[in-house]
Amino acid sequence: MTPPLLSLYLFLSGRLGPVARLWLKRRARRGKEDPARMGERLGIPSAPRPDGRLVWFHAASVGESLSILELVSRIRAARPDLRFLVTTGTVTSAQLMTRRLPPGAVHQYAPIDLVPGLRSFLGHWRPDLAIWIESEIWPAAIIETNRARVPLLLVNARMSERSARGWRRAPLMIGRLLGLFSAIYAQDKTTARNLTALGARDVKVTGTLKEGSAPLPHDDAERQRMAAQFEGRQLWVAASTHEGEEEIVAEAHRAVRRQNPRAILILVPRHPERGPAIAEALRAAGWQVVRRGAGETPDHDTQIYLADTLGELGLWYRLSSVSFIGGSLVPVGGHNPFEPAALGSAIIHGPHVRNFGDGFDRLRAVHAAIAVQDADTLAEAVCEALEPAEAARMAAAAWDLFSAGAEVTDRVVAELRPYLPAPAP
Template sequence: MTGKAPPLGFFFYRTMTRAVSPLVPLLLRRREARGKEDPARLGERLGVASRPRPEGSLVWLHGASVGESLSILPLVTRLLAARPGLHVLVTTGTVTSARLMAERLPDGAVHQYVPLDHPDYCARFIDHWRPDLAVWIESEFWPNLIAAADRHGVPLALVNARITARSAHNWRHAPAFIADLLSRFRLIMAQDRASAARLRELGAAEVLEPGNLKHDAPALSVDEAELARLRAMTAGRTIWIATNTHEGEERAAGEAHARLAAEHPGLLTIVVPRHPARGQAIGQELAAAGLSVARRATGDTITPATQIYLADTLGEVGLFYSLADIVFIGGTLDDTGGHNPFEAARFGCALLAGPSDFNFAEAFPAFEEAGAMLRVADAASLAAAAARLLASAAECKHMGAAAQRIASGDSGATERTLDALLALLPAPEARSANHA
């Protein structure tokens, strides 16, 4: 525990979260109606566990959503292997990530929804799970939850930490608040140099730079039978992909398709939205632009007339990376900051991306410098870059090989992070004494 009084900002935040608690049921009902909460597990959001705590040592890892939770899967596996009898609790805040964790967490690991950041919910959560080590992934700071864990003497670690220039700027308006939060972490490991520098500026005493856990994540899974079925449906067609797209980027992909189709009859563009729930709206937008759209979520078949295949389902991105050699990485034509380029690179895909890349501020330039990525600015330049690669199989293959070389190397980030966490984790005999 830090053993020092929190700043006034924390007391104000704590008071405000208590004051709005009567609105929590309404908030949860609205989120449930929009498909953003699991009605069977709403109690978890109030700190009420849906399963008993297992006996023995337990490490708790928290990631906000899909990207963070997937990035820690190798770390979870190695933690369980390194400490026999250990259990792992993974918390996230989204329905999508909960479904993926249910499918992919190994034996010895369980998932729960993270409680809303209310003092009582957080205390209830910590009292039940009594973690021996708490690990935050990337950048989601929940002050009440961090304080509750610290108050119970739980060692805290912040790993694969990422903080953007915008977030750092916002935190500078509450310097004592963020400095206090950071001081509660016994270990802080940043995923890149820029994040490390910003964390130090915000008050972190020591920040290690072990590398990015997302670099070491395994290749996405592929259903081979479904892949064979899709290949049969698309045989002889030229295919490219726009993946992890956000609002506006689907329209750009559609415009690019229209520009490319004249030179490439039979072209098929696969659009994989970041949020599959937007599928119906995206399909309507593209159809209104005069494009023939087939939606995967509704079971539509790809026919010779299909121009856009809207892959609005969950957990199948690897399937589509297996179908094409050219991939546009979404979240780069708006202010999102880009999504994980390593996933497509592991499949040997040539990469296209817009200018917004602050979520992977070192990775995107590295792919570009290695000749694995072309940058675009809008629908017209996206079409031009895709046309360039469609016209040159040799360049496309060269770019894909360069991307795969970068993505296939083990950066060592997972192993270095594992060693640091094991050093924080109390030995089993110490745990027995502390929890007696």
């Protein structure tokens, strides 16, 4: 019997199409949806289904989608007969996936959680296996995928104590939904404990795929070009910053430059479309700012290089010996520390790191990361980590920890192998 709250949710999910269209249009006006592909969000496909067995990966945003690239590549190498559909929900992740997915993989925007659109989506793509990443628990999507008789796995699962408390208010509903997953693989013991308490069966802890993902790519010719432009300068990068952080980072950079007058900050906002506004605010505060997104070139007077472009973190992590991880000085939850760890960069972060709490804990335990609280402590940490000997020591410790994480992908691939669809006749 379907729990009453779930029945109500599904009833509304089948009838809110007009409201959803208005909501999507409003988001599109704010740049949060792609107007040219709006139909995908309503379950209307924009590409044909490839022939053969199809594995559907769903990853919500940039971090989750990047974490599955190595997994998709490994499965594709072992099973070249399989085809892959990858769905994400954000414009930025769609742009990245379009560039970085391997041959045999198709990207679509994920349909929002409305029954008619989900039925249209599933009817067109007819996946043979669905693999959802991290914390994607959408009731209508789970129910409709199960009704379509598609095996459903939750991989790299993450559930914080806060999310678990919220779901405890609807125990019958979450218990029913979790029970429809054929297997659940958790990032950590906390998630496994929370999911089990909510009704999941046989949850296995495999670690985080973000720890075992391949190093971020880069253009080596561009790396050499930028290295020549920054020659003789001390670099540090503030990566994936959010609104409210750029001011703190700039204040810290002012203190860093008092000790290292030639230091230059590479500022990489999480959302590149904020670049013009960030540049205007920094220039108003007296900074010499160059915007990569506007095609501007740094010179010897440049104090902040605003890298407001997409998909180039691999370049900046390789150029900078010190990396501050954004989303951690404001209550966002932090971003992936294993990306700079894989590329030889010392790591600094703020207090808000719940999204990768276990990873940051382990990096600090081996003295590969420094926790800071504000602009003053950030400046102190940057100056400390810019010392060549300290930067090398921290980078080596981070690399050692990242290298051990490659086992996570191996473990997940082995777990998924029995669930992969048999070759087509």
